[in-house]
Amino acid sequence: MKPKEIAELVYAVGGPGLSHPTDCCVYLVDAGKELVLIDAGAGPGAEAILRNVEALGFDPTGIGHLVATHCHIDHIGGISRIKEATDCMLMGHQLDRDGIELGDRRLTAADLYGIEYWPTKIDMILEGAEEKRVLGNLEFHFVATPGHTPGSIAVYLDLEEGRVLFGQDVHGPFSEDWGSDIDEWRRSMEKLLRLDADLLCEGHAGIFRGEDVRDYIESQLRRYRQL
Ligand SMILES: [Zn+2]
Ligand SMILES: [Zn+2]
Structure with a gap:
């Protein structure tokens, strides 16, 4: 598979088949004055992610911000390498924080993957229920979506063709080891449904458009109804 444009300004640059089998889906946003990367993959695919950015015609050193949507190794393992190559700010x-900055192997689920993680300091800490930040020429919205992990976040952008939502862990799963909370997750999913996004970029399940966005989130809520 090759890196590709998903929507105007939004690209898939990492994931199984694109960078490394252990990677989550990694997305790139062309914010004009800078590039913004959503998640970093597990680590072994970091070089491939940077090559994919280049293959799309961008200079990888233009990555100004890297958003860690939560502290699991398949999303954060590539941070140290990508930061080293691009000098980007980690959000x-x-x-x-304990998973990302201290590298607690239980919180990051690194043992599950058998992957080494290099703890990295977060440069821009998000803490509110919803925060807005202008990165490059675009306004990014960061929504706290606790449940899968306590510090899970979703990101959305209003672009010309509609609202694009990066919901990296809509599908779960849940474990006491990571501090999952299924009731919080349900409330978070209701929050995502209210955003009424036109495009959902998911962390493992790929891309959903139009009506399929709502259908997918609702199908996950049904799937875990018994828990
Ligand atoms: Zn996860
Ligand atoms: Zn994941």
Whole structure:
């Protein structure tokens, strides 16, 4: 598979088949004055992610911000390498700080993957229920979506063709080891449904458009109804 444009200004640059089998889906936003990367993959695919950015015609050193949507290794393992190559600012939520900054192997689920993680300091800590930041020429909205992990965040952007939502862990799963909370997750999913996004970029399940966005989130809520 090759890196590709998903919507105007939004690209898929990492994931199984694109960078490394252990990687979550990694997305790139062309914010004009800078590039913004959503998640970093597990680590072994970091070089491939940077090559994919280049293959799309961008200079990887233009990555100004990297958003860690939560502290699991398949999303954060590539941070240290990408930061080293690009000098980008790392963004993440206060409540997933122990995983990202201390590298607790239980919180990051690194043992599950058998991958080494290099703890990295978060440069821009998010803590509110919803925060707005202008990165490059675009306004990014960061929404706290606790449940999968306490510090999970979703990101959305209003672009010309509609609202694009990066919901990296809509599908769960849940574990006491990471501090999952299924009731919080349900409330977070209701929050995402209210955003009424036109495009959902998910962390493992890929891309959903139009009506499929709502259908997918609702199907996950049904799937975990018994828990
Ligand atoms: Zn996760
Ligand atoms: Zn994941």
